[in-house]
Amino acid sequence: MKKILLLISLVLIYSGMFLSTLPAQWVKLNIMPERPYGPSVESLTANEGNIYAGSDSNHIFRSTDDGLTWSEIDSGFTGLRTTALAAKGDTIISGAPFGIFVSTNRGKSWVHTARLHSIHTLVFHSDGLYAGTDDGVYRSNDFGMTWDTLFTSYDIPAIAFNGSTLFAGNFFSIDNGKSWVEYNIPEKIYSLTVIDTVIFAGTYSTVYTSSDNGLHWAPSGKGFSQTSFFQEFEVSGNNIFVGTNEGLYLSTNMGAHWSNIDANVLSQWNIVSLAIHNGKIFTGSHSGGRMRIVSEILSSSVKTSPPDYNSFAQLSPNPTTGKISVHNAPENIQRITIMNVLGEKVLELPHPNTPEFTLDLSELSAGTYFARFSLANEVITRKIMKE
Secondary structure, eight states, rough: OOHHHHHHHHHHHHHHHHHHGGGOEEEOOOOOOTTSOOOOOEEEEETTTTEEESSSSSEEEEEESTTTTEEOOTTTTTOOSEEEEEEETTEEEEEETEEEEEEEEEEEEEEEOOSSSSEEEEEETTTTTEEETTTEEEEEEETTOEEEEEEESSSOOOOOEETEEETTEEEEETTTTOOEESSSSOOOOOOOEEETEEEEEEEEEEEEEESSSTTOOOOOOOOTTTTOOOEEEEEEEEEEEEEEEEEEEEESSTTTEEEEHHHHHHTSSSSEEEEEEEEEEEEEEEEEEEEEEHHHHHHHHHHHHOOOGGGGGGGEEESSSEEEEEEEEOTTOOEEEEEEEEEOEEEEEEEOSSEEEEEEEETSSSSSEEEEEOOOOEEEEEEEEEE
């Protein structure tokens, strides 16, 4: 009896030690442990207590215990690799290089339903399931069994919705995909997400934001390196994570500033997929997957977050007919650049070294512009409407 009690005590102590260290570190996902770094985790999604991971090895995995253990659920799956995943109820949809595979029983069996080519992303919306491929946008109204063509001849790496407006790669549609408009971002878009009607678009070098449903765009705040490639967004409340070729970045202020999360741990990983489930964030890379508790990341991020510049560099009147006053400007502004909606520099001004000054935009045509106040390690961006 004493031996049994001692054994139970040791188990509880060990369990407590493990759980106490879990929030403060990244934990490697135990997928195919026979591989030193695990398989390439190219896609992630979560649904109804399940987390699904697609790999490059003709395997799909599921965890039912918050990522602690994983099992293969790929009987009959012949997609070679899973580049996109979506799940709803008992149905899982896998996007592969040569088509769509569907399981209606949480992965017990799979059927090949469509030969769409090179699936980049799968997104559920109220009116169906959308697929972004290397040749356009497709929609299914029967959980991936059949597909309708909405838009062709363009590579669509990402899809997102702002209400009923569909954003797909560098295009958007306000009429359910019947017509399309290309928006004015001069780079190819690889990732998209929406928070409170603000759209975020990631390119090979920049994160852009739009607060008017995609009509106008401005570069997001600073914090990235010059070689960052923005591949996947994930949202937790008003906090935005983005996976890059240089690890994981986080913004807690709607993109005004970005911080590299645990650069010494994750900077070596090319993060291509993200999912958040039950308070944890899961990252997928070509060298396996990891997970960490979101609240612990946010707690450590707050300690090192930069000043909140939302109250600085307020502009009035805005809209303006020419001259616009700048109030409460930071002391360490190095230069002021005026950009048009295409991201082109149309005016550059020196900082007058005073917190209150006036910008003269009389020579600019009517339209939308963005004033970029460049500090030593920060850029404050303000939108200007010129009448």
